Amino acid sequence: MNRIDELFKRKRESVLSIYFTAGYPELNDTVHIISGLEKAGADLIEIGFPFSDPVADGPVIQASSHRALENGMNLDILFEQLSGIKATSSIPKIMMGYFNTVYQYGIDHFISKCATSGVDGVIIPDLPPEVYEREYRQLFEAAGLHVIFLVAPQTNPERAEYLETLTKGFLYRLSMSGTTGNAIAGDETWGKRSNGKPVLIGFGIHDHATFELACRHANGAIIGTGFIRHLATLEEDRLSKKKIDGRKKDRETKERSEDRGREIAEICKGFIQKIRS
Amino acid sequence: MSKSKYSPDSDGYYGEFGGAFIPEMLVPNITELRENYLKIIESDEFIKEFHHLLRDYTGRPTPLYFAKRLSEKYQTNIHLKREDLNHTGAHKINNTIGQVLLAEKLGKKRIIAETGAGQHGVATATVCALKGLECVVYMGALDVQRQAPNVTKMKMLGATVVPVESGNKTLKDATNEAMRDWINHPDDTYYIIGSVVGPHPYPDLVARMQSVISYEISLQLNTHIGRSFPDYVLACVGGGSNAAGGFYHFLENPAVKLIGAEAAGKGIDTPETAATLALGKTGILHGSKSKLIQDKYGQVIEPYSISAGLDYPGVGPLHSYLQSTGRCTYIPVTDQEALDAAMELTQLEGIIPALESAHALALLSKQKWNRSHHMVIILSGRGDKDMDTYSKYFSHESH
């Protein structure tokens, strides 16, 4: 059974999904962030793979993508990182990114890499559902990979129904119409929890209050920009520390990696605590 | 404007190229446009108003001028389609007039646009002033510098010009930011795209608005040379709108050879280039599938051209299709070749072309032409906006 389905079978309330951009702040933070979030009690992780032209994203995620690309992140490296923690990490994982990167990688290649790297689902915001259905659905389904679709507030009811039928695992409902990272106000258009597929609300959820609000309307919520902002403070701290304590730069990699892991685990714990309570 | 094999299918595909690869947030806007654009632009009311404005406001038809001295030099018959004589100085206004009328009919109050050279930005700001609509133009911060006179014009016309600091700070980045604005303003805003790019139905919509160029050429040639088609049409290709308009009515006539000039920048064997059709692979950017300059992981490579209007890593899906079927040929032209061609036209004919248009003129020296053939070169714009670049070039030359 797909781990996303397992999750929602076990838990229908206050499901917390965290998005981060792979390769940010540093290329090798992917593993630290995933294990940090998993230990801290996130339910689901969305791993953003960076694209040069992220049109659906606001400034914070744009900057993280830009940085990740500068750090050298690409799909080969990311899949290698994910394969490395496949045996030790059991939290359901979703890959999220723009269609061109998947298209160039090769759809078949991408799917088989997802399958062998412990990925459970995929979100590609600029892949139209009609194209997915016509050209790619069979490939994803045959590999047991869930493709999750987004519904916007202004999506008409007929289309929303179509998207709900097509989506696998859960439906991603946007809190408002806009790019990622905008402020939100609670709204009736968020709809009610349905008895059908689970619904997570995303875009604009960033603290305890907005998370609670979203959980009243849905099975849980997705936080992206809020978490990246939090990681950004880490980035700045680290840079200033580096300046003060030049010696630390030269420590051997393993030790540094353990330090970095602890540091990131703390960040994740603090963030999830803040959201949950 | 009947359906031809060069019109997109109902999903917006030209062969394998085109479509509408947009996030869900844009689906309502794009659906509204797709369901209404043909109905509106084919209505008598629209046609009447469009043609009235093209004639009395823009100054159409633009002349088809027989360039005698240039023809002598290249031993052929060269006719220049003088889009540079349009109000605001380029072909871009054909499209913005059409789209602003469409926006009005759809009840939109706020207009956004992206711009590279600033010509589309000026053309958009102009029609917004004409119609009393709010106007926001996104422009790469580098282009804001390169095309300062156009920035001043847009501001005078009442538009807000937003310099875009991301990426290479050129046209691609301005387009990203305009799309984000549209996502953030789903109800009241109409996005006037400036070329035959973007999600369906934009490529088709813009091609139809620009098709007035080849329509007029046809009539004018008939009067000048007694037949309604040339042997060649030559045009520069950024996104590809002046080329699409100049080719449009000749696409189904195999006697007319169609050649596009892309910006090679410093050369297609250097990283500083924008020659998408020579170097690109099929990919998805700004809502459509087309040729795209990108790395092996699908990251878009920042393009370069001396000409801000051609400095774009993609190209309209129609052109990718026309290239793939062999109907049109696309040839890369370097910065230097374009500058030389601009100088040549200026001194032989007394016309200072836009740097973009100079790329089309540079095709003349790329092959031998037949003495009896007639060719039309689309002179897409005038050189006023490029005087800074030209003066740098000539002060350099004279040392």
Ligand SMILES: Cc1ncc(COP(=O)(O)O)c(C=O)c1O
């Ligand atoms: C004068 C002129 N010609 C050509 C272009 C290129 O656009 P397109 O390829 O859409 O005609 C521009 C773009 O700004 C322009 O200003």
